[in-house]
Amino acid sequence: xxxxxxxxxxxxxxxxxxxxxxxxxxxxxxxxxxxxxxxxxxxxxxxxxxxxxxxxxxxxxxxxxxxxxxxxxxxxxxxxxxxxxxxxxxxxxxxxxxxxxxxxxxxxxxxxxxxxxxxxxxxxxxxxxxxxxxxxxxxxxxxxxxxxxxxxxxxxxxxxxxxxxxxxxxxxxxxxxxxxxxxxxxxxxxxxxxxxxxxxxxxxxxxxxxxxxxxxxxxxxxxxxxxxxxxxxxxxxxxxxxxxxxxxxxxxxxxxxxxxxxxxxxxxxxxxxxxxxxxxxxxxxxxxxxxxxxxxxxxxxxxxxxxxxxxxxxxxxxxxxxxxxxxxxxxxxxxxxxxxxxxxxxxxxxxxxxxxxxxxxxxxxxxxxxxxxxxxxxxxxxxxxxxxxxxxxxxxxxxxxxxxxxxxxxxxxxxxxxxxxxxxxxxxxxxxxxxxxxxxxx
Numbered sequence: 001x002x003x004x005x006x007x008x009x010x011x012x013x014x015x016x017x018x019x020x021x022x023x024x025x026x027x028x029x030x031x032x033x034x035x036x037x038x039x040x041x042x043x044x045x046x047x048x049x050x051x052x053x054x055x056x057x058x059x060x061x062x063x064x065x066x067x068x069x070x071x072x073x074x075x076x077x078x079x080x081x082x083x084x085x086x087x088x089x090x091x092x093x094x095x096x097x098x099x100x101x102x103x104x105x106x107x108x109x110x111x112x113x114x115x116x117x118x119x120x121x122x123x124x125x126x127x128x129x130x131x132x133x134x135x136x137x138x139x140x141x142x143x144x145x146x147x148x149x150x151x152x153x154x155x156x157x158x159x160x161x162x163x164x165x166x167x168x169x170x171x172x173x174x175x176x177x178x179x180x181x182x183x184x185x186x187x188x189x190x191x192x193x194x195x196x197x198x199x200x201x202x203x204x205x206x207x208x209x210x211x212x213x214x215x216x217x218x219x220x221x222x223x224x225x226x227x228x229x230x231x232x233x234x235x236x237x238x239x240x241x242x243x244x245x246x247x248x249x250x251x252x253x254x255x256x257x258x259x260x261x262x263x264x265x266x267x268x269x270x271x272x273x274x275x276x277x278x279x280x281x282x283x284x285x286x287x288x289x290x291x292x293x294x295x296x297x298x299x300x301x302x303x304x305x306x307x308x309x310x311x312x313x314x315x316x317x318x319x320x321x322x323x324x325x326x327x328x329x330x331x332x333x334x335x336x337x338x339x340x341x342x343x344x345x346x347x348x349x350x351x352x353x354x355x356x357x358x359x360x361x362x363x364x365x366x367x368x369x370x371x372x373x374x375x376x377x378x379x380x381x382x383x384x385x386x387x388x389x390x391x392x393x394x395x396x397x398x399x400x401x402x403x404x405x406x407x408x409x410x411x412x413x414x415x416x417x418x419x420x421x422x423x424x425x426x427x428x429x430x431x432x433x434x435x436x437x438x439x440x441x442x
Contacts, residue, residue, distance in 0.1 A: 009405040014056040018044040034068060040401065043409075048075035050421035053409060061409040062426050066417040069371065072260055072282040073329055073337065074421025080285045080325045087321035093313065101315045104324050108291060111264045111327075113273040114252075117299035119292045120315040124255040124280040125153025127290040130309045131276045132157065132216060135249035137307050138298050141215035145206055145248075147197035148175055149226035149385025152218060152253050156188035163226065166389055172196055197223055198231060198383045200238045207246045216249040216276075217242075221266030224256040227375070227388040228367030228415060236272040243275070249298060252277040255290070259283050260370045260417075263330060263338070285326045289319035330420075337420040345369035345418035348427045355431060359438055361395075375414040395441060402437035 019041045022029035029042050044056045051074050053063040063075070073080065087100070101120065109115045121127045136142055144158075148169065152158040161169065164178035175196065177189045193210065195202045197219070207214055221236060223229040243250040251274055257266040258279035267273050276294035283289055292309070301307040330337050346369045356363035364377040376392040376399075391414070400410045408430055410416065 010057075010059045010407065012040060012043065012055060012057050012059070015044045016041055018056060040404075043404075050074040050076070051419060051423070051426055059407065061404070061407050062422075062430060063409045064416045064418065064430075065409055065411050066419055067286055068281070068411070069256055069260065069415075069417045070281040070284070070286040071417075071419055072341070072370075073285055073326060074419040077285060077325075077329065077421075079329050080322050083321040083325035084287065084318045087317045091317055093316050095312065098317070098320075100317075100320050100324060104320050104327075107324070107327055108279070108293065111268070112258075112277070112279070112293055113264060113267050114275065114277050114295060115293035116296040117294060117303075119299070119302060119309055120320070121290040121292065121309075121311050122288045122313045122316075122319075123153070124253070124278055124290050125155050126311065127278040127280065127292045128152045128158060128218070128253060129155055130292050131251050131278055131294070132218070133309075134294070134298050134301060134307055135216035135251060135276060137301055139215035139247060139249060141213055141248070142191045143193055143210055143214045144191060145193045145195060145203065145214060145217040147195055147219055147223070147385070149197065149223055149388065150218075150220050150253070151225040152220075154180070156184050157192070158218075159184045160189045160192055161194045166386065169386070172386060173202075196384045196386065197229070198235055200235060200242075203239065203242055207242060207248075214246060214248050216251055218251040218253060220253050221257050221270060221272075222261070222368070222371075223385070224367075224371055224415065225413075226385050227382055227391070228371060228373035229382060229384070229388075230366075230368065231270070232383065236270050240272050240274070249275040251275065254278055255280040256371060259326070259330070261368060263327070263335075283326070284319045284323040287319040287322035288313070288316075289323055341370055341418060341420040341422075344420075344422045344424065344427060345372070347424065348416075348418060348422075348430065351427060351431045352434065355435060355438070359435075361438055361441060362392075363438070364391075369418065371415060371417050373414045374416060399437055399441060402440050403433060406433040406437060408433050 019029050045053055046056050047054050053061050105118045148161045151162050159180040160177045162180040168178045170176040175194045177192055177194050193206050240250055252267055254265040254277050259282040262269040275298050278292055280290040302309055349365055349369050349372055352365045362376050362378045364375055366373050376395045377390055379387055379390055396414055400412050403410055
């Protein structure tokens, strides 16, 4: 069915009916703002395997959303599902310690440079919250530096300047703190300092302007959520040096980069070790699990009961089993699955770049490969959030709808995820359908 999609287009009558029904019970018809597609409407799915997902109308789609990134092995990997079934057959939630939790912690401690101690949670948002709490306590300083365009979860204290308009953001040299939607009070961000990313001068100026006040700097090592922009050479190293010099905690939000870019995260990939970091998404192949990891000095207050971190569902049996199985698959055969992921994603990016060079539309590909960004942009250099505002978002939304009609599922903001289940045949079909969709946009 997917092979015929680009010839006749797909239709979604059942999905549309379910979407209309959902709006009568679910707010907006969805359970996450990121699912509120309007073109054509929020889609409904019934099964998924490997690199494919099927909607309720029976349409087969090549999937580059991978459930917003977690499915590094693809959908329904048999080893992950078998491990989860075996685990929950013994019990679903102990609210107490069990052996597999320790085995998983030891595995992550071996892989992640900053993981002298760990704590497990259920979501990235709560792990970020715990990291900031620890950083403030250990440093004794209240203020936090974050960067424009970086997303660190939806809780109030970091829900600022995620995707502001240029007018709302104000001058680049003095960005305003812009709440991420309604209900986020300005006072929640009173200790937040917002800066342009990839600008070391702005970081140094902020530390100088707030002597003895900045307790932490939090960053995505790659600005994945807006443009998938890599750090400039030396930028992360300079952040590490600045935080050491001003006695602030360096926090890496590795929710996207962790496991996906490298089993040890971007910190191992780039060779820069933060004080605290947050892992999630790919860690448990789609099961709810996050990990707060850090140097012993910053994690010690948890051991001494001086800082509190809790959660009824933390380290639940199913999620821990899924994470252990994911790591086993990725480490098997000297990392064959990870190498396959990199080879496929690099080939896809190279072919998309080649297509961009030969096509009249201003197509731009950025990012390392296992995750990357595609968009329509005339600029030669994109190094920070404000540059991403020049992407033609309306044209990309139309492109996504055309790709869906041709049997390819994409995220509307331009971020693509590739899994170890994708193969070169998927690349070839994707390029063919991309070319066809681009021609329709002319």
